Amino acid sequence: MKRSTKLTSVAAGVAVAGTAGVLGLVLAGPALAETGPSASPSASTAAGDREAERAQRQDEFAAALATELGVDKAKVAAALEKVQAARQAEAKADRTAELKTRLDAAVAEGKLTADQAAAILEAAESGVLPQGGGRGGPGGPGAFGGGHGPGGR
Numbered sequence: 001m002k003r004s005t006k007l008t009s010v011a012a013g014v015a016v017a018g019t020a021g022v023l024g025l026v027l028a029g030p031a032l033a034e035t036g037p038s039a040s041p042s043a044s045t046a047a048g049d050r051e052a053e054r055a056q057r058q059d060e061f062a063a064a065l066a067t068e069l070g071v072d073k074a075k076v077a078a079a080l081e082k083v084q085a086a087r088q089a090e091a092k093a094d095r096t097a098e099l100k101t102r103l104d105a106a107v108a109e110g111k112l113t114a115d116q117a118a119a120i121l122e123a124a125e126s127g128v129l130p131q132g133g134g135r136g137g138p139g140g141p142g143a144f145g146g147g148h149g150p151g152g153r
Contacts, residue, residue, distance in 0.1 A: 099124055 062080055066073040103117035112120075123129050
């Protein structure tokens with residue numbers, strides 16, 4: 001009989017701890033949502049550092065390429081930015097087309113309504129959804145264009 005009482009006490013303790021944990025998440029959730037990702041100085045600093053490093057590497061690359069070709073560095077940098085912008089636009093168009101295909105399939109399978117699919121596509125096109133780079137890229141699996149999240153491939 002002691003063992004059953006002990007087991008009941010342990011189960012009750014786990015239930016109380018679980019309930020307290022869920023309650024803590026429910027209460028903390030809105031506070032966390034209000035602060036947003038920019039509230040973390042280390043996250044914004046890390047992103048700023050990465051951006052500064054990327055800009056420095058691109059500047060060094062443009063200078064080396066300009067020297068090799070005997071062309072003005074500003075002209076090479078402008079050409080690199082133009083090509084990069086075109087590639088980014090193409091990648092976004094590809095991600096949007098992939099998303100539209102997946103949404104159309106979800107509508108055909110009855111998982112979404114046409115209005116829901118249109119709202120998701122509009123959110124993606126307007127930049128509301130994260131713009132992950134797909135499998136293994138920025139945003140990782142499951143991000144916009146990832147395909148490994150819930151319901152993914």
